[in-house]
Amino acid sequence: MDLNVLTYLLYFVLALPLTWWVARALHRYGTVFLVDVFHGDEVLSNAVNQLLVIGFYLLNLGYVALFMTSHTKVDSARRLLEVLSTKVGAVAIAVGIVHFGNVWAFNAFRRRAVQRGRPVPPVPQPDRPPAPYNPPPTPASAPGPGQQWPPPAWPGWAAPGAPPAPRA
Numbered sequence: 048m049d050l051n052v053l054t055y056l057l058y059f060v061l062a063l064p065l066t067w068w069v070a071r072a073l074h075r076y077g078t079v080f081l082v083d084v085f086h087g088d089e090v091l092s093n094a095v096n097q098l099l100v101i102g103f104y105l106l107n108l109g110y111v112a113l114f115m116t117s118h119t120k121v122d123s124a125r126r127l128l129e130v131l132s133t134k135v136g137a138v139a140i141a142v143g144i145v146h147f148g149n150v151w152a153f154n155a156f157r158r159r160a161v162q163r164g165r166p167v168p169p170v171p172q173p174d175r176p177p178a179p180y181n182p183p184p185t186p187a188s189a190p191g192p193g194q195q196w197p198p199p200a201w202p203g204w205a206a207p208g209a210p211p212a213p214r215a
Contacts, residue, residue, distance in 0.1 A: 050121040054130050058115060061131070062138045066107045069142050073149050074100045080153040084160040095156075099149055110141045 074096055081092035114137055121127050 054121050054127050058134050061135045062111045070100050070103050084156040
């Protein structure tokens with residue numbers, strides 16, 4: 048058998064399972080994000096998840112097919128491993144880039160859903176007077192009745208130029 052053909056076969060044997068494994072992981076773990084994004088609507092989240100996985104397969108399998116060709120003459124086992132590692136490494140990088148793109152998409156969907164869930168601040172109407180201003184409550188650190196403000200200085204602190212306080 049020609050070593051170039053063997054290289055192509057080994058390339059497919061390594062690249063296709065790698066693509067399949069990452070797609071399965073995206074499908075399995077992406078469901079959790081999408082169910083949250085779509086407020087528990089599992090039918091819609093599964094449909095979107097499946098579409099994302101199909102796009103992942105199309106991109107990566109297309110890349111695997113395009114990157115299969117080699118203009119290098121494979122005439123030894125060493126050269127076979129070099130060409131094979133270059134090809135599989137490039138596929139792993141491409142799969143990783145597409146994977147991070149999918150994770151980014153999941154995160155963007157989720158962020159958008161969280162923002163939609165926040166209340167919208169009221170918009171002032173031109174024909175109405177503005178609402179009265181209610182100042183925020185005072186913080187817990189503010190002095191209450193019978194408390195001294197500012198608090199007493201730390202016992203070990205001395206004013207500039209004053210003799211240091213005696214140690215206990």
